[in-house]
Amino acid sequence: MKRVCFLGASVMEGMGDEARLGMPGRLALLEAETKQSFIHYNLGVRGQTLREISERAASECRARFQDAKDFIVFATGSNDFALIESGIPKKHMPRTPRRRAMNNFKTLMTELSEIAPLLVFGPTPVDESKLPFLSTVSNMHFDFKNEELASGSTEYSAICQDMNIPFINMHEALSASDDFMAGLAENDGLHSTGKGYQAMAEIVQSSPHWQSLIQA
Template sequence: MTQALSRTGVRQPTLKHTVPMKVIALGDSLIYGFGDPEGGGWVDRLRRQWMQSEGPILYNLGVRGDTVRHISQRLENEFRHRGELRHQVPDQIILSVGVNDSARLGRPDGRNMTPFPEFQTRMADLLDRASQLCPVTFVGMVPVDGTKMPFLDAFFFNNEDQHLYNEATRLACQERQIPFLDLFDAWRQRGEAWCQSQMSKDGLHPNSQGYQMLLADILDWQALQILG
């Protein structure tokens, strides 16, 4: 709080403008919200909730099909251009990427979109660089329905590969003390039938009900509770 002179010469307290916290959600279609025509995905649902409560400003920077390489390429540029005011930058980064990296190309036993050793290296680099910009949290992937593959007649996703890539991400975050929400294990513990009921017809993206459940899981996550 600062003080200003009134017409009588007496200093009156004036309220200092509070700049709201800015958060960027950077990732693939799980951030973008594909598959949720009702709410636009968990990020947009959360954005509207925070707007109503005058909470943080949340930017949805999800791009369908992005891999860890794509996110790494646009990390700094997205971060530097979301400050709104001169010399400001976001206060928090939410990352969510990895499922596209795990995809098998062309056939169920084809090569992964991003070979696993390369994925580990790229993910470690992404987390290190993001952490140098501001605090980071990571929202993990949700299980897919492998019976609905291939996706777009070209990509084969399966839970075995997902588990491998998800676990590598979890461990990389753990090593850097980055909060990681393990949705993959949390959803699988609820049963295969439950998981399938939360997915769109393509077997890859959550449906509107699934995104609502995803939001509920995220709102219960302590790492996000301190923001809103």
């Protein structure tokens, strides 16, 4: 049976999903209904930046893959775009400078492309009225702006296009999803509830990029 590794941070992990399924679990259930079953590994770790994900991504995928038709779904996440207080006087600065984040992304995509085919999606939208978000991992307040997440997604998309890696603009797609946005408002503003993750799973399933990989 085909194996799929789902890499990312808290959104891939499914933080906020009351059913504890996250997008990967919900996608697996959707595909089971079509008899297109696969083994899924949720490798999301909340709070991690691209650099931190890079430290484990390749080895975790290699440990699980058995066939050339296995593949990776990678969520770029939002953590690199988090605004944190830094310096004296305190200013709100990005957790990772934009150029460094894009370099880290390109390096990781190069490494993962050597292991298996890839499907990538960008950061999800936030409900700015509910932020900043207190991280229980770092005990720090993180703020996020949709304008930054959207522009970052555009840059990720351009890199993927240059590398011939399929990309889903999840920020754009979910901004138009009533269920996802309502789930953000009902939760912490950064992570949606189960209905939001269901919307994500349906977007991935309907993507021709996903269909091409899962049916290969």
